[in-house]
Amino acid sequence: MSQGEIRVSLTQQSDYQFLIDFGAGLPQLLADEPAPLGHDQGPAPSHMLVSAAANCLAASLLFSLRxxxxxxxxIRxxxxxxxxxxxxxxxRxxxxxxxxxxxRKAAEMDHLQRVLDTFEEFCTVSQSIKTGVDVQVAVHDADGVKIK
Incomplete structure (x- = not known):
């Protein structure tokens, strides 16, 4: 059962640099591979995967405490x-x-142990990584013909 969709589009700018468009109202992001493949002009996909897991866990902890x-x-x-x-x-x-x-100090927060025992379950990204995400890939040529 789908609970929503996230759509992004990527457009190659140069070599391994891709401009990522997250949709209306959100800033675009330039991604790049590190040298020698790319030119270190933006975060690599692996950087974004690590930051997505960390961001989601931090947000889940904040959500649970609130x-x-x-x-x-x-929170850092x-x-x-x-x-x-x-x-x-x-x-890989x-x-x-x-x-x-x-x-803040742990002693200053109520229900902290209960939060620590459960907050990770709210993190969509880290829980998806842990269980494995079904990645389906299609390839189309310049005429729009599906070739894979």
């Missing part, structure tokens, strides 16, 4: 994504480690 009328601000997140080669020799994101920092 449900109990707690004000943990400012640090994330490390590790890229390794799989058995076939292909580069093997782990994403996210560290969240609250802006």
């Amino acid at each position: 449900k109990f009328k707690q004000a943990p601000e400012p 997140a640090e994330a490390v994504g590790r890229i390794e080669r799989n058995a076939a020799g292909r580069l 994101m093997s782990t994403i480690e996210v560290t969240l920092h609250l802006g």
Whole structure:
């Protein structure tokens, strides 16, 4: 059952640089691969994957604390994504480690342990990564003919 759709469009600008359009009212983002493939002019897709997981977890923690009328601000997140080669020799994101920092002391917040036990379940991105996302790919040529 679908609960919504997120649509983005990417347009190649130069080499491995793609302008990402998130839709009306949202700023566009230039993505690029690191050198020597790209020109380091924007975050790479792997950077965006790591930042998406960290952002979603930070937002989920904030959401969960606010449900109990707690004000943990400012929340800060640090994330490390590790890229390794799989058995076939292909580069894959093997782990994403996210560290969240609250802006207040734990002793100052009510219901903190309950929040810590459950907030990750609200994170759409990290939970999707953990369980695996069904990625379906189609390829069309310049005439719009589907070739894959």
